[in-house]
Amino acid sequence: MAVARVHVRAWQAGYRGLIPAGFLDQMRAEDRAPRYTFGRPDGPQTTVAVRDGSIVGFATVVGSELSALHVDPSAWRSGVGSALIGHARAAISATGAAEAHLWLLTGNTRAQRFYERDGWQVTDVQRQDTVWNVTVDEVQLRRRL
Secondary structure (H helix, E strand, O other), X not given: OHHHHHHHHHHHXXXXXXXXXXXXXXXXXXXXXXXXXXXXXXXXXXXXXXXXXXXXXXXXXXXXXXXXXXXXXXXXOOXXXXXXXXHHHHHHHHOOOOEEEEEEEOOOHHHHHHHHHOOOEEEEEEEXXXXXXXXXXXXXXXXXX
């Protein structure tokens, strides 16, 4: 539930103006929590950031992809995201991959600047994806490890 709360709050703050407000406003952690499964040896690897006993962020890696990195808005610009991305890079590198990739919501300039500071570069690869029943445009970023 704590990861779902961070995920929902991060979406509601970070994607405002990029995803329809009606969708963001109706998001509830209780609806999202059952979708998260942790601890499967063959599944995604999720690292959580904990501050004062509460989960304030998480990063999920699947193979060579950083598939999610979300930080509670109350912890933005506190170093949590930088710590999480460092752990994610290490997890991807441990698979033997020489390069990592991620998909970023088109227009999410705040997140793009964050990733670029960490050495990620926007590629010319784009896609349209459906995430939580919302169709979004995304751009791919890559980073050598």
